[in-house]
Amino acid sequence: MASITKKKHLVVVVGPTAVGKTDLCVQLAKHYQTDIISADSRQFFREMSVGTAKPTPEEQQGIKHYFIDSHSITEEYNAGAYEADVLQLLEELFREKDVVLMTGGSGLYVRAVLEGMDEMPEVDPTIREELTKQCETEGIQPLLEKLEKLDPLYFAQVDKANTQRVVRALEVCLSSGHPYSSYRRSEKQERPFNIIKIGLNRDRAELYSRIDQRMDLMLQQGLLDEVKGLYPYREHNALQTVGYKEIFDYLEGKYDWVEAVRLLKRNSRRYAKRQLTWFTKHPDEYTWFYPQQWEEIVGYIDEQISG
Template identity: 55%
Template sequence: MLAPDLLAQLAPTATDPRPVLLALAGPTAVGKTALSVALAQQLGTEILSADSRQFFRELSIGTAKPTAEEMQGVPHHFIDSHSITQDYSAGRFAADALGVLGELFRCLPVVVLTGGSGLYLQALTDGLDELPAVDPAVRQGLQHELQTLGLPALVAELAATDPVAHQRVDLQNHQRVVRALEITRGTGRPFSSFHTGPVAAAATAAARPFRVVKVALNRQREVLYDRINQRVEAMLSAGLVAEVEGLVSYRHHQALQTVGYQEIFGYLDGSYDYAEAVRLLQRNTRHYAKRQLTWLRRDAGYQWVDLK
């Protein structure tokens, strides 16, 4: 549970009587689900999920989607809300979530937002940068290069043309890399130059009809990595391979171009054996957790809590 001083921040103040959105973030396997449910029960409130893959009904095991037992009767919004056949972006999530919050805050003084997808959390709490329109031919050319040259070639170009974006973008997510290069090539300016920064983010947050309290969870690295390895084993025991087999026809969708699915696709393709798939899955999940922590540390608004 959160310390009393953090919980005290959820109460309205004389200078800011707005309701509060408690944003509970952290790396995969840190324990966000259990804590968010416990807090929601304590506060008598509901939960919004900001996990970019738990939206999709077809994905469960590989996304560590909370079970009905884990939810313990607490209403969760934006879990199983969409089909993988639907495109769903951070911007659309923020717009939809603002609508849901408008309804919830009519009777609830606090709502819990939780998830490990930093961009989706940011979209709701701070808004997103406005990016210019680019000729679709630029993206088409990049998609062709992705297929013919591979992702490493595009990552190398990003490193050369926009070192700042190279440090920030998830380099294993081909859509994020393509998007950054699309803006850079299409405008002649680095993708990172369009980031408005903390001043604009603060202005957007201040304009929200609610106040945001940001909390980032972490654990000692060895403990977190052990939890990750155990989660991978649990996913496999729960039938991850069978789940991925049933998703082969959807493998081109962005939600499946991620850790937890790509490693199993490689195994099903015969690129390596089962033991190597497990090793890659555990390693890549650890790397993903490190990237999540790096993203969160960029935002000075988060208050960090070390879980035991």
């Protein structure tokens, strides 16, 4: 990537689900005559459209979007592979463009591109399967107790409600025989382009109302049928997430439809809260705006480009 210079700019737009990232970025892409890289870890998969609120061709408005429908749910795809693929893509895009946009709510994938991914060891897939099954039958508590013994350092930091992260840490511990935290480096990778970070937020009541409306729309658009079609792949990491897990549980008779819809909305609101927590951990990293502050956002980007 030596050919890229600091005169090239990656504008990163993050924020919680349903905040309005797609609409804003399409307008920004038109303004700067550029393309959009998706950093949504579920929109990669062609089979997951309704439950991921994937932008339709109409919503994309002719703007090229990368990493939407780029993979199949039958493939494994992780943040490390995404980092490598995006850096290669940026090298190509920056030959023609001075500004490229990246947007999404998947904090780990955004961080992989901006700072680099930790080198993780190979993981035995049977261990992951066993941990996932244990979590389903016994809940997360036994896994947390195991993690506390194997890696107390990471246990102290991890979001203890995030099943995926707990399972990921444990599978690395059990596969490698070393603590997960020993593979996590603290130094950031230098990138040969300028990074401009923008966060989007809304008033809490407005955001939660938009999330509830989005879930109602997903259900009208056929979320139940989409999840039924994905049932054979339900152990896939991308499907152990809000919008899918609740309906898998409904299909398995764990609760009725009314409860499934209630949990869909509640868990989506909680997910938005976790996303905001991730992106506001270091308050000086992102400059925050409301999506409707178009002039302020463009003014800030232009100032960063010229400065």
